[in-house]
Amino acid sequence: MLLGCSVRLQSGSKMVSVRLLREDEKSVEVELEGLPLAVMNAIRRFTINEVPTMAVEEILIIENTSSMPNDILAHRISLIPFISDIDHYVAPEECTCGSKLGCEKCTVRYILRAEAKDEPITVYSGDMTPEDQNTKVKPVSPKIPIVKLAPGQRIEMELYVRVGRGKKHSKWQAAISSLYEPKEGAKDKRILYVESIGFLPPKRILLEAAKALEKKAVELEELLSRELAGKQGGEE
Numbered sequence: 401m402l403l404g405c406s407v408r409l410q411s412g413s414k415m416v417s418v419r420l421l422r423e424d425e426k427s428v429e430v431e432l433e434g435l436p437l438a439v440m441n442a443i444r445r446f447t448i449n450e451v452p453t454m455a456v457e458e459i460l461i462i463e464n465t466s467s468m469p470n471d472i473l474a475h476r477i478s479l480i481p482f483i484s485d486i487d488h489y490v491a492p493e494e495c496t497c498g499s500k501l502g503c504e505k506c507t508v509r510y511i512l513r514a515e516a517k518d519e520p521i522t523v524y525s526g527d528m529t530p531e532d533q534n535t536k537v538k539p540v541s542p543k544i545p546i547v548k549l550a551p552g553q554r555i556e557m558e559l560y561v562r563v564g565r566g567k568k569h570s571k572w573q574a575a576i577s578s579l580y581e582p583k584e585g586a587k588d589k590r591i592l593y594v595e596s597i598g599f600l601p602p603k604r605i606l607l608e609a610a611k612a613l614e615k616k617a618v619e620l621e622e623l624l625s626r627e628l629a630g631k632q633g634g635e636e
């Protein structure tokens with residue numbers, strides 16, 4: 401662990417430095433220096449809305465005799481964060497399958513089946529069972545209550561867990577983050593605090609945010625060079 405150590409990179413004439421100040425299971429704090437404030441803030445925003453995570457995107461309700469309407473039940477389930485395996489799964493719009501049902505690269509299928517016999521029961525996130533028992537993609541906690549069933553009531557549904565980003569829907573929001581000035585130190589220093597919702601380890605969120613920023617810069621470069629080359633060609 402490089403706690404307290406700083407990494408410096410030469411960027412143009414200014415030194416960019418990153419220093420890990422503190423970390424635990426849920427959050428991480430780093431000191432950034434030598435970057436424009438807008439770039440630091442872009443990284444903060446990207447930890448919130450550009451980092452891929454996994455949640456239930458689609459629900460097929462086969463049976464619901466509970467007192468909760470289908471749409472509310474579906475909404476509650478969709479807000480459950482899943483431990484996200486973003487090394488193996490891609491967002492449906494980035495997948496090559498083009499299938500509405502998805503494939504093994506873009507969809508993890510879960511089944512939720514519960515019935516109250518003689519006593520009322522509470523259905524929890526832990527009652528959802530994956531089709532593939534070996535999947536790493538599972539609810540961050542098995543104790544999130546979903547619905548209460550009275551005797552005789554029953555629910556059965558298929559759940560499709562998929563990769564998404566906070567910008568598409570806040571249910572995929574990876575973290576809560578803030579950027580603030582240190583009590584003392586240089587003017588161009590800021591501390592970035594990132595607290596994970598639970599989908600991914602906080603350090604991974606930070607790395608994914610930096611990766612997303614890099615991807616945007618590459619996209620911009622490609623678009624600019626295409627646009628400028630096109631204009632040049634048009635004038636000839």
Ligand SMILES: [Zn+2]
Nearest residue numbers: 495497503506
């Ligand atoms: Zn697919």
